[in-house]
Amino acid sequence: MLEETRKRDNRRSVRSIDFFRGFMRSPEQVGSIIPSSRFMERRITAMSELADARCVVELGPGTGGTTRAILEAMPADGRLLTIELDPQFSAMLDDIGDPRLISHIGSAADLGEILASHGLPGPDAVISGIPFSTMPREIADTIIEAIRDNLAPGGRFLAYQFRAHVAKFSEPLLGKPEAFEFELFNVPPMRFWLWRRPGA
Template sequence: MTSRIKFFKEAVKNLKNVGTVTPSSRFLANRMLKEIDFSKVEVLVELGPGNGAITKKILKKLPPNATLICFEINTNFYNQLLALKNSQLIVVESSASNIKEVLNRLGFFKTNHIISSLPLTILPEEVSSEILNKSYQVLENEGTYVQFQYSLTYFRKLKAVFNESISLEFEPLNIPPAFVYRCKKVM
């Protein structure tokens, strides 16, 4: 069974948590990662990686001494990520709302970048707020939080957390087309 069919079946069963029925396209993955200087990455966090469409691209770009930490709550996707068997990858079966506590437990206190595929618009308001606020707290100064969504409804919310340091792009070559929010922590 192809990974797209597996993803579709899992997404249909768990649409409230997954938020889509297709994995991210390579075009969306490339757009989300394009401004990251991977030569300077020490710790990168991915929230809601699903079946690893973006994860695999990140792992190809990571320098040998860097770590990628993925937060995935769906057990089937979690197992697919574990099957990648990469020594730079730490997969955590936990909500992204636990980002600060999990990073601390793993011995990391800051991250250079956060890549998020979480369906923020369908999460409860208090959960999405907690995720955004804790993500901001664990980002190092000048670190980026890159989020895609299928609508513009989260622009104001992201702007409230990241102040004025936010830009918006559009990726038409994804099903469905997606907006990419690029936020920078500036202190």
């Protein structure tokens, strides 16, 4: 147990350095200068309802902290597709070594095509940490439309953000969020919005 805790802490330290480097390289693509806290990761998995998810999509996995937490919460036969613009961040996910993980370099705006290219069904959950506050409105609308059009019936879209732009962009396309929560134990404190596609 002590050795596992030490390994986990070491991974967090390395991810923090890599995350900061990624932020300095492309600040418009990274939502924070440090990785998420354990408290935030727990809130992500709880709100996304992952226990029975067959297919999950993570937009902007960064250095993989949230990715590991999502995989831990998913069933053994689930599949997790990560979509990341930064090839260096995407390469870091190779160390996870989970056969359920599919790492894709590309744009969230192409969600439908990416799912089809990997033979995946409509996702039961889309989890997004990409910073909507730094992207043009047209790109934000395209991404949200792709999420809306590809979610499975009853599927969840969870966005965690420092700023509220995602709600402003999403409400005209998705309606009012089903839930809104706030996580103080993270740097910076993070807001969570949850939408659900109607259906079984």
